[in-house]
Amino acid sequence: MSGADRRLRIVMAASEAVPFSKTGGLADVAGSLTQALDRAGHDVVLILPDYPSLRHGRPQVSAVSSTGLQFSLDMNGRAVTAGLNWATLPGSQVRVLLVSQPEYFDRTQPYGDTSGSYFDNCERFCFFSRLVPEICRKLVLQPDILHCNDWHTGLIPALLNTVYQGMKGLERTASVMTIHNLAYQGQFQDYEFPLTGMPRRYYNMYQMEAWGHLNLLKTGLAFADQLTTVSPTYASEICHTENGCGLDGVLRHRGQSLAGILNGIDEQIWDPEQDPRIPQNYSIETRKAGKAICKQQVQQSFSLRQDPDVPLVGMVTRLADQKGLDLLAAGVDRFLAEGSQLVFLGTGDRRYEQLLRDLPGRFPGQAGGCIGFDEDLAHRIEAGADMFLMPSRFEPCGLNQMYSLRYGTVPIVRSVGGLADSVIDYTGTTESLREATGFSFRDYSTDVLLQTLQRAVQAWRQPQVWDQLVRNGMKLDWSWDRSATRYLEVYQRALKNVDLRAAQGRM
Numbered sequence: 001m002s003g004a005d006r007r008l009r010i011v012m013a014a015s016e017a018v019p020f021s022k023t024g025g026l027a028d029v030a031g032s033l034t035q036a037l038d039r040a041g042h043d044v045v046l047i048l049p050d051y052p053s054l055r056h057g058r059p060q061v062s063a064v065s066s067t068g069l070q071f072s073l074d075m076n077g078r079a080v081t082a083g084l085n086w087a088t089l090p091g092s093q094v095r096v097l098l099v100s101q102p103e104y105f106d107r108t109q110p111y112g113d114t115s116g117s118y119f120d121n122c123e124r125f126c127f128f129s130r131l132v133p134e135i136c137r138k139l140v141l142q143p144d145i146l147h148c149n150d151w152h153t154g155l156i157p158a159l160l161n162t163v164y165q166g167m168k169g170l171e172r173t174a175s176v177m178t179i180h181n182l183a184y185q186g187q188f189q190d191y192e193f194p195l196t197g198m199p200r201r202y203y204n205m206y207q208m209e210a211w212g213h214l215n216l217l218k219t220g221l222a223f224a225d226q227l228t229t230v231s232p233t234y235a236s237e238i239c240h241t242e243n244g245c246g247l248d249g250v251l252r253h254r255g256q257s258l259a260g261i262l263n264g265i266d267e268q269i270w271d272p273e274q275d276p277r278i279p280q281n282y283s284i285e286t287r288k289a290g291k292a293i294c295k296q297q298v299q300q301s302f303s304l305r306q307d308p309d310v311p312l313v314g315m316v317t318r319l320a321d322q323k324g325l326d327l328l329a330a331g332v333d334r335f336l337a338e339g340s341q342l343v344f345l346g347t348g349d350r351r352y353e354q355l356l357r358d359l360p361g362r363f364p365g366q367a368g369g370c371i372g373f374d375e376d377l378a379h380r381i382e383a384g385a386d387m388f389l390m391p392s393r394f395e396p397c398g399l400n401q402m403y404s405l406r407y408g409t410v411p412i413v414r415s416v417g418g419l420a421d422s423v424i425d426y427t428g429t430t431e432s433l434r435e436a437t438g439f440s441f442r443d444y445s446t447d448v449l450l451q452t453l454q455r456a457v458q459a460w461r462q463p464q465v466w467d468q469l470v471r472n473g474m475k476l477d478w479s480w481d482r483s484a485t486r487y488l489e490v491y492q493r494a495l496k497n498v499d500l501r502a503a504q505g506r507m
């Protein structure tokens with residue numbers, strides 16, 4: 001078989017995947033994209049570290065058994081062994097291979113604890129990355145595509161193109177590297193380089209070194225056949241110095257091989273028609289009555305004035321600078337002084353936690369929320385709020401704006417990264433209303449944020465306009481199947497690179 005339709009053997013390597021482990025969007029992509037590729041008829045294997053204490057107690061995780069296989073690697077003079085467990089991704093035929101190395105991975109969190117990142121992260125993820133090609137060979141997986149994600153697996157494309165080049169079982173494997181957030185790069189001291197198992201000559205500014213450090217994300221960017229990131233706008237933003245986090249040079253150099261593909265959402269979990277976590281299910285037809293009940297419930301549970309005629313703005317977010325919380329901090333008093341309500345859910349930076357904790361006392365009946373991580377509550381806020389606020393400083397893709405659109409909750413976003421690619425601003429004209437799904441602003445300024453909130457509240461006071469915005473948003477398709485089609489195009493381009501390399505090798 002040949003051509004774009006042939007069944008591909010795809011191995012996805014990631015440091016986390018739903019439902020086995022999750023700290024962020026990467027886990028959603030690894031868990032959902034693999035399923036979508038499986039639905040599209042491809043043969044998909046997902047390789048993850050096994051974090052036993054994270055998967056225990058997760059009812060969605062299917063039975064995990066040992067393959068009985070053992071692997072051993074020399075980690076800078078120390079022999080380290082690992083077992084390999086396997087499971088299936090629930091609801092699919094995707095085989096999941098879990099690298100079992102309790103010393104590295106039996107910890108309470110994947111990357112660090114309250115005192116910071118784990119001291120041995122370089123060693124842990126070099127070990128994981130180096131095991132991936134070994135697993136492919138031992139299990140005769142013969143992947144067409146090895147799809148790597150973020151810095152944790154950035155070493156794999158380098159290994160494929162050097163240490164494993166031409167090796168049986170991997171000689172026709174193409175690599176794809178996806179950036180989920182360029183701000184996290186896996187930068188380590190140069191003395192850790194031997195852990196990579198790579199010849200020292202690759203420690204140079206074009207390949208594995210950046211600004212005096214070993215950089216595992218850059219390594220992946222330099223060596224992979226194709227690169228992707230999680231939205232088209234972010235793909236172009238990161239090629240500029242302002243948003244390139246020091247890697248814009250290598251990204252510009254590889255610009256021809258970089259694609260931006262918007263993430264999908266899990267449409268089973270985020271479906272207002274079937275969501276068991278919200279007090280009233282609703283569809284595009286029953287949106288008004290459904291959302292009214294959900295709104296009332298949110299107002300009630302956070303001691304907000306139970307008034308359907310006050311606009312309710314929701315926020316569910318990590319409380320980090322990335323999310324534009326300094327803008328909110330500077331403008332929230334002025335916004336609430338105009339009478340709207342705000343409901344929030346988040347955890348993170350202490351100073352933002354304190355700001356939000358104090359708000360209900362200062363604006364009783366108008367502001368309420370919760371400091372913490374609570375998936376049930378996130379669903380109830382998405383369903384109950386009229387508007388959803390995401391004033392991010394930068395946002396590679398963002399998921400909450402897509403959940404909001406699906407739940408008929410109009411997003412108000414800063415026009416960056418995936419937010420720019422998924423929300424169409426309503427400018428106030430009849431023409432714009434045909435397609436608009438929300439409100440967006442460009443300047444990172446509190447005044448502009450407040451003006452945008454005012455625009456949204458004005459539109460909310462015009463029920464026909466608002467309802468059109470809600471319907472425009474609810475109609476959109478955010479399925480992973482749509483994203484998977486784009487990834488398959490990238491895979492085809494990566495395979496062409498391999499053909500080219502093979503032809504050059506024969507010459």
Ligand code: ADP
Nearest residue numbers: 024025317318346372373374375378398399400
């Ligand atoms: P990021 O990955 O940068 O945090 P995304 O918007 O891509 O931002 O994804 C965040 C995910 O985490 C969403 O599914 C969001 O609902 C969820 N989330 C964030 N904070 C909380 C919280 N405090 N409680 C529940 N879910 C949260």
